[in-house]
Amino acid sequence: MAYKTIIGLEIHVELSTKHKIFCNCPNEFGADANTLVCPTCLGLPGSMPILDKEALEYAIKAGIAFDGEISKLIKMDRKHYYYSDLPKGFQVSQAEIPFCNGGYLEIELESGTKKINLERIHIEEDTGKQIHSEEGETLLDFNRSGVPLIEIVTKPDMNSAEEAKLFLDKLRATLKYIEVSNVKMEEGSLRCDVNINVVNSDTGEKSNISEIKNLNSFRGVVKAIEFEEKRHIDLLESGSNTKKETRRWDEAKTATILMREKGDASDYRFVVDGDIPPVKIANEWIDEIKATLPELPQDKKTRFVESYGLSSYDAGVLTQTKELSEFFEETLKHINDSKLVSNWIMGDVLRRLNDDEIEINQSNITPIALADLLALVRDDKINNNTGKKVLKEIFDTGKSPEVIVKEKGLIQISDEGEIKEIIKKVLDDNEQSIIDFKNGKDRAIGFLVGQVMKASRGKANPQLANKMLLEMIKER
Numbered sequence: 001m002a003y004k005t006i007i008g009l010e011i012h013v014e015l016s017t018k019h020k021i022f023c024n025c026p027n028e029f030g031a032d033a034n035t036l037v038c039p040t041c042l043g044l045p046g047s048m049p050i051l052d053k054e055a056l057e058y059a060i061k062a063g064i065a066f067d068g069e070i071s072k073l074i075k076m077d078r079k080h081y082y083y084s085d086l087p088k089g090f091q092v093s094q095a096e097i098p099f100c101n102g103g104y105l106e107i108e109l110e111s112g113t114k115k116i117n118l119e120r121i122h123i124e125e126d127t128g129k130q131i132h133s134e135e136g137e138t139l140l141d142f143n144r145s146g147v148p149l150i151e152i153v154t155k156p157d158m159n160s161a162e163e164a165k166l167f168l169d170k171l172r173a174t175l176k177y178i179e180v181s182n183v184k185m186e187e188g189s190l191r192c193d194v195n196i197n198v199v200n201s202d203t204g205e206k207s208n209i210s211e212i213k214n215l216n217s218f219r220g221v222v223k224a225i226e227f228e229e230k231r232h233i234d235l236l237e238s239g240s241n242t243k244k245e246t247r248r249w250d251e252a253k254t255a256t257i258l259m260r261e262k263g264d265a266s267d268y269r270f271v272v273d274g275d276i277p278p279v280k281i282a283n284e285w286i287d288e289i290k291a292t293l294p295e296l297p298q299d300k301k302t303r304f305v306e307s308y309g310l311s312s313y314d315a316g317v318l319t320q321t322k323e324l325s326e327f328f329e330e331t332l333k334h335i336n337d338s339k340l341v342s343n344w345i346m347g348d349v350l351r352r353l354n355d356d357e358i359e360i361n362q363s364n365i366t367p368i369a370l371a372d373l374l375a376l377v378r379d380d381k382i383n384n385n386t387g388k389k390v391l392k393e394i395f396d397t398g399k400s401p402e403v404i405v406k407e408k409g410l411i412q413i414s415d416e417g418e419i420k421e422i423i424k425k426v427l428d429d430n431e432q433s434i435i436d437f438k439n440g441k442d443r444a445i446g447f448l449v450g451q452v453m454k455a456s457r458g459k460a461n462p463q464l465a466n467k468m469l470l471e472m473i474k475e476r
């Protein structure tokens with residue numbers, strides 16, 4: 001039976017402001033525990049929070065970048081619950097009126113562009129952090145307490161792990177483009193929860209939604225979704241159903257583990273935070289913030305299609321990160337052939353980056369090196385296959401293509417005399433293939449070309465060798 005998977009994401013993003021959201025403590029990662037704290041972010045009685053303008057500005061910037069509607073009045077609410085990393089007994093957040101409603105991001109699928117809609121974005125303070133020591137103690141660090149966060153809630157618009165991954169890539173790229181967060185999952189500045197269920201496309205039967213928490217890598221998100229898809233379908237197939245529950249992803253067990261069953265919605269007893277006056281947002285301020293936005297991935301993609309004649313898919317991939325898009329445009333400054341450059345980046349360059357799990361700016365390749373390599377290929381100095389080998393060598397060693405080609409003697413043989421010698425020997429050694437070819441077995445020619453390339457150690461100009469081989473066979 002066919003099942004449709006339905007996925008919604010909730011993403012917490014720490015904003016990289018100078019200060020925390022309600023006090024003047026520095027907003028930094030990695031300092032000694034409890035050194036970046038004051039009475040306000042420790043939640044001591046009598047301390048008074050003051051909303052940080054920069055935090056609000058960064059949040060609004062994100063809202064504009066996702067094309068959401070910015071609320072004209074910002075008000076903060078208290079969300080009550082008790083936990084050791086939340087000494088006040090409440091977290092300052094936004095309940096029914098978030099600072100941003102709606103918005104969307106587009107992802108590029110092989111089948112075309114898909115719009116993933118956002119439900120809302122609200123702003124809140126981060127809590128402290130629990131650290132579980134090896135001795136079995138739980139330690140508390142309040143450096144993170146009061147770091148500004150935005151929580152981005154999507155509509156359940158994604159239908160596969162791949163779509164969720166593409167959405168997160170695009171979200172991260174956009175937040176990086178606009179420089180409101182460093183979006184480092186390993187430092188916890190981007191954290192993702194997944195809501196997932198499946199629907200039987202024939203009967204309409206649905207599984208109950210599971211919420212998966214504690215996902216600290218995109219790979220984890222993908223694996224958790226794939227695991228849950230199967231678990232939900234298996235349960236429905238066996239005549240059972242999932243329970244509404246919160247689970248966590250266990251990397252070591254490569255499985256999701258039950259944390260708690262969900263009862264009715266938790267009662268957080270939201271009330272307006274009386275210590276933080278509501279803030280009116282002037283249209284002029286929104287316009288000012290808008291003016292500071294750089295070219296966003298979506299706009300850059302459109303420009304790449306129009307200026308460089310790329311397909312929508314290719315342009316989407318090339319603008320996925322700011323670094324990759326800049327690498328592409330920088331390479332074009334040295335070799336003016338957008339199709340050639342795009343093909344190589346989309347192919348071998350990205351494959352290698354994926355294999356090494358690195359970004360372009362962490363690799364050994366530079367725009368000049370790629371441009372020089374492609375010039376050698378374009379000018380028939382080396383053939384395509386040799387070009388791929390040289391690219392690998394650049395990634396491995398960081399040497400320039402000219403040096404690699406010289407050191408390894410890879411210059412393409414385009415000298416007709418030299419190629420003629422090679423072909424003559426191959427034909428002498430393979431009488432049967434010549435007979436086969438003359439008897440109409442076209443495949444024999446492929447074999448012979450292969451032998452010529454092999455004999456030239458891959459360096460023969462393939463088009464020339466092919467053409468000469470046909471001529472020389474006829475003469476026999």
Ligand SMILES: [Zn+2]
Nearest residue numbers: 023025038041
């Ligand atoms: Zn503080």
